Amino acid sequence: MPPFFKYKKQKGHTDQSKDTRDSENHHVPELIDPSLSVNLDIIKQKTGHSSDIIVRTIITGNTPLHKASVVYVDGLVDTQAINDSLIEPLQTNHDLLEMLYQQDELDKFTKEFISLGSVHPVTNWDELFLTLMSGDTIILIDGSNKAWSASAKGGERRSIQEPSTQVSVRGSKESFTESIGTNIAMVRRIISNPDLWIESMKIGNVTRTDVSIMYINGIAKTEVVDEVRKRLKRINIDSILESGYIEQLIEDQTITPFPTIFTTERPDITAGNLLEGRVAIFVNGSPDALLAPALFIGFFQAVEDYYSRYDIATATRFIRVLAFFISLIGPAAYIAITTFHQEMIPTQLLIIVAAQRDSVPFPAFVEAIIMEIAFEILREAGIRMPKVIGSTISIVGALVIGQGAIQAGIVSPATVIVVAITAIANFATPSYTVAISARLIRFLFMISAAVFGFYGIILGFIMLVVHLVSLRSFGVPYMTPLAPFIPKNIGDTIIRTPLWAEKLRPRLISSTDNPVREGENQKPTPPKSRGMKKKNTR
Amino acid sequence: MEKAKISAYQLFVLIVLFELGSALLVPIAIEAKQDAWLAILLGTAGGFFLYLVYYGLFHYYPDILPTEYMQKIVGKPFGKLLAFLYILYFMYLAARMLRVFGELLITFAYPRTPLFILNALFLVVIIYTLRKGIEVVARTGELLFVILFLLTISGFMLIVISGLIDLHNLQPVLEEGMLPAVKTVLTRTLYFPFGEAIVFTMILPYLNQSKKAKLTGVYAIGLSGLTLTLIAVLNISVLGINLTTRSQFPLLSTIQTIQIGGFLERLDVYFMLFLILGGFFKISLFFYGAVAGTANLFNFKEPSKLAYPIGIAILLVSMTISSNYAEHINEGIRLIMLPIHLPFQVIIPVLLLIIAFFKHRKKRGK
Numbered sequence: 001m002p003p004f005f006k007y008k009k010q011k012g013h014t015d016q017s018k019d020t021r022d023s024e025n026h027h028v029p030e031l032i033d034p035s036l037s038v039n040l041d042i043i044k045q046k047t048g049h050s051s052d053i054i055v056r057t058i059i060t061g062n063t064p065l066h067k068a069s070v071v072y073v074d075g076l077v078d079t080q081a082i083n084d085s086l087i088e089p090l091q092t093n094h095d096l097l098e099m100l101y102q103q104d105e106l107d108k109f110t111k112e113f114i115s116l117g118s119v120h121p122v123t124n125w126d127e128l129f130l131t132l133m134s135g136d137t138i139i140l141i142d143g144s145n146k147a148w149s150a151s152a153k154g155g156e157r158r159s160i161q162e163p164s165t166q167v168s169v170r171g172s173k174e175s176f177t178e179s180i181g182t183n184i185a186m187v188r189r190i191i192s193n194p195d196l197w198i199e200s201m202k203i204g205n206v207t208r209t210d211v212s213i214m215y216i217n218g219i220a221k222t223e224v225v226d227e228v229r230k231r232l233k234r235i236n237i238d239s240i241l242e243s244g245y246i247e248q249l250i251e252d253q254t255i256t257p258f259p260t261i262f263t264t265e266r267p268d269i270t271a272g273n274l275l276e277g278r279v280a281i282f283v284n285g286s287p288d289a290l291l292a293p294a295l296f297i298g299f300f301q302a303v304e305d306y307y308s309r310y311d312i313a314t315a316t317r318f319i320r321v322l323a324f325f326i327s328l329i330g331p332a333a334y335i336a337i338t339t340f341h342q343e344m345i346p347t348q349l350l351i352i353v354a355a356q357r358d359s360v361p362f363p364a365f366v367e368a369i370i371m372e373i374a375f376e377i378l379r380e381a382g383i384r385m386p387k388v389i390g391s392t393i394s395i396v397g398a399l400v401i402g403q404g405a406i407q408a409g410i411v412s413p414a415t416v417i418v419v420a421i422t423a424i425a426n427f428a429t430p431s432y433t434v435a436i437s438a439r440l441i442r443f444l445f446m447i448s449a450a451v452f453g454f455y456g457i458i459l460g461f462i463m464l465v466v467h468l469v470s471l472r473s474f475g476v477p478y479m480t481p482l483a484p485f486i487p488k489n490i491g492d493t494i495i496r497t498p499l500w501a502e503k504l505r506p507r508l509i510s511s512t513d514n515p516v517r518e519g520e521n522q523k524p525t526p527p528k529s530r531g532m533k534k535k536n537t538r
Numbered sequence: 539m540e541k542a543k544i545s546a547y548q549l550f551v552l553i554v555l556f557e558l559g560s561a562l563l564v565p566i567a568i569e570a571k572q573d574a575w576l577a578i579l580l581g582t583a584g585g586f587f588l589y590l591v592y593y594g595l596f597h598y599y600p601d602i603l604p605t606e607y608m609q610k611i612v613g614k615p616f617g618k619l620l621a622f623l624y625i626l627y628f629m630y631l632a633a634r635m636l637r638v639f640g641e642l643l644i645t646f647a648y649p650r651t652p653l654f655i656l657n658a659l660f661l662v663v664i665i666y667t668l669r670k671g672i673e674v675v676a677r678t679g680e681l682l683f684v685i686l687f688l689l690t691i692s693g694f695m696l697i698v699i700s701g702l703i704d705l706h707n708l709q710p711v712l713e714e715g716m717l718p719a720v721k722t723v724l725t726r727t728l729y730f731p732f733g734e735a736i737v738f739t740m741i742l743p744y745l746n747q748s749k750k751a752k753l754t755g756v757y758a759i760g761l762s763g764l765t766l767t768l769i770a771v772l773n774i775s776v777l778g779i780n781l782t783t784r785s786q787f788p789l790l791s792t793i794q795t796i797q798i799g800g801f802l803e804r805l806d807v808y809f810m811l812f813l814i815l816g817g818f819f820k821i822s823l824f825f826y827g828a829v830a831g832t833a834n835l836f837n838f839k840e841p842s843k844l845a846y847p848i849g850i851a852i853l854l855v856s857m858t859i860s861s862n863y864a865e866h867i868n869e870g871i872r873l874i875m876l877p878i879h880l881p882f883q884v885i886i887p888v889l890l891l892i893i894a895f896f897k898h899r900k901k902r903g904k
Binding site: 340341343344346453454455456459462466479482483 | 545547548643647648651656659660663666667670674677678680681682684800801803804805806807810811814815818
């Protein structure tokens with residue numbers, strides 16, 4: 001037998017033994033023991049005597065001696081609430097507790113006297129630890145084989161702040177926080193409708209992260225919701241630390257520079273997308289919600305487009321798409337023109353450019369690539385640098401690299417201008433994720449331009465288009481509604497038609513049963529008389 | 539057959555892009571001199587007729603590819619031979635187109651780049667596309683159609699604004715009667731570009747609403763015929779008949795004459811965009827016809843994998859097809875028009891349609 005077969009078999013064997021060992025370790029006591037001290041021992045053993053697990057044992061009755069324990073994780077709970085509404089009733093109602101205890105009706109006590117949000121009985125250890133670790137408080141009463149988990153979540157969290165990446169001049173100034181409950185509530189506050197449905201699950205074998213999917217029943221497509229649910233259920237991984245983990249595990253196509261799932265940190269964008277029929281995925285600990293299915297054109301729709309008037313919105317959107325093109329093929333076109341197609345430049349300009357490039361020792365491609373890489377390094381350094389030394393980088397960047405390189409004759413001023421325009425154009429894309437892919441693809445365009453001039457650029461462009469139209473996001477073609485062309489939805493793409501003209505929800509995304517989003521005759525028609533209606537004076 | 543569906547609009551776009559693909563760039567119907575536009579219009583009428591023949595075949599067998607229904611119409615052994623010949627025909631046409639585009643690029647922009655490199659690069663892009671299937675080709679068409687359309691309109695506006703059009707160049711109309719125009723139609727324009735729509739018999743079965751196939755095709759051929767006519771009128775009226783006849787690429791010459799405000803001039807990139815985008819669809823669709831036909835005839839499970847071997851074959855054929863461009867064009871006009879195009883585009887489909895018609899009548903009679 002060849003050795004690698006042996007190895008494979010052995011590996012399989014060890015895996016199996018590991019599995020059995022794991023299960024022995026974890027599942028010894030399945031149900032909660034009636035004895036309080038045994039239970040507390042199990043908790044301490046299982047948590048490794050961690051110092052943040054607080055156990056408070058209370059005497060609840062003297063004749064006979066009864067004890068109860070309250071267990072919680074320090075920092076995840078609201079200590080004030082636990083003291084007031086949990087420990088105090090246990091301490092003061094000795095007689096009642098005794099009576100109910102004998103009648104075996106402790107549930108009644110927890111229902112009537114513990115004034116916390118929700119209290120429910122727990123009988124097995126798995127569930128107990130799950131609730132304990134997610135911030136619930138556990139009540140154990142001596143002699144009962146049940147425990148109660150009471151919800152008194154609290155602790156320090158970041159408060160709601162202004163959005164940091166998806167900034168807008170007009171519109172709400174809220175952005176998501178790291179707490180999934182707060183995030184869901186923020187969307188719920190915008191869409192006050194019982195049809196806003198939320199499903200929760202825990203993903204991550206070790207981290208047990210809360211993940212929720214949110215959609216509007218009746219507007220979202222059932223197939224898409226099912227698909228999202230199915231893909232989330234499929235995930236089997238030890239940890240989910242950020243929504244980026246989920247995104248990478250459920251996207252349609254992995255070999256692509258383009259994001260097929262939209263991320264946002266704004267509740268209003270989330271609400272808007274839910275209303276178009278998309279599904280939102282929230283992950284605890286992540287201030288970015290995922291939205292699927294995503295369309296390519298969606299990455300150019302800034303939230304302000306919908307808040308400002310349509311003519312302005314259309315103009316700005318044009319600029320954004322133009323900027324995206326410039327950031328893709330700006331340097332490539334410069335390289336192609338200066339190396340292959342000099343005849344395209346008007347003669348006067350050609351003389352200027354040629355004079356500048358006369359003293360430069362490199363071909364245009366090398367020049368451009370030096371400046372592009374220098375700029376990318378500057379940008380990457382700028383992101384992770386402590387804010388205090390921020391001014392250093394601007395001095396180094398502007399003076400040393402910009403002016404110095406030209407004066408030293410390493411690059412020509414025209415190249416610097418092109419690179420700078422490209423860089424600024426790149427920032428005009430509202431979505432950071434698509435801007436990054438443009439940065440990446442730009443280098444491929446530059447190489448093809450350096451080798452084949454415009455022929456290379458056009459072929460690269462065709463390949464890019466082919467790649468884009470072949471992508472799908474949760475079954476929906478990525479370039480919808482441009483390709484496949486859906487005339488009724490074209491109003492919210494490169495142009496934005498007035499709000500009163502956009503009667504239908506996007507066809508391939510939202511449910512087909514309920515496509516109309518506004519009533520007839522929504523175009524505002526002012527009254528015929530010039531002024532306001534006259535008051536009935538006199 | 540791969541599992542795919544295309545919409546009527548996508549078919550429309552593909553036909554238009556396909557017809558315009560190369561016919562925009564090279565001189566067509568120039569044998570009819572000033573009446574070239576008339577020859578193209580008459581050719582369009584012929585194009586309608588041919589498309590209706592192809593549609594008739596599709597109408598009898600809406601769910602299967604021609605390579606399959608040929609076997610049903612004329613029997614298995616002969617049908618298989620015929621299907622195989624058609625596959626070779628599509629490959630040959632793809633290789634011809636590839637060669638033409640490579641030569642065009644060499645002539646006007648890359649005189650020192652080897653033809654092989656230019657062709658190979660183009661083919662890499664096309665193989666990449668075909669690997670993704672007909673749906674992706676169709677959607678690419680939809681996107682690029684808009685871009686091409688905007689370019690055409692803006693180019694037209696530029697020519698009009700720069701005041702180059704001299705309609706006197708179109709006179710005299712019908713100097714020698716209708717004969718030259720009709721002769722040009724029957725020997726040239728009917729086969730190139732309109733008869734080449736035979737490759738769409740390989741694509742029609744993917745249409746999601748087969749009822750719309752007829753009108754869509756007719757509209758598309760009508761639009762492309764009108765555009766070609768317009769371009770012919772434009773070329774002759776701008777350049778004059780003398781220059782147009784002698785020019786290798788009349789459209790390029792026309793675009794090169796644009797001069798506005800001393801700034802907008804030498805817009806060769808315009809032409810290059812037309813050239814590459816149009817060529818892309820023309821070659822892709824012939825290539826696709828060959829790939830789909832081969833997969834169907836030889837019961838290949840994964841048609842997309844055939845793109846590599848057939849692509850290499852096309853590349854090699856495109857290199858060895860002729861020793862230089864003049865010979866290539868000469869072959870295209872003298873050698874293949876009547877002996878090859880006429881049977882493959884007209885005679886065989888018409889015969890097939892007649893046999894299919896009688897077969898179906900017999901079936902219905904029972």
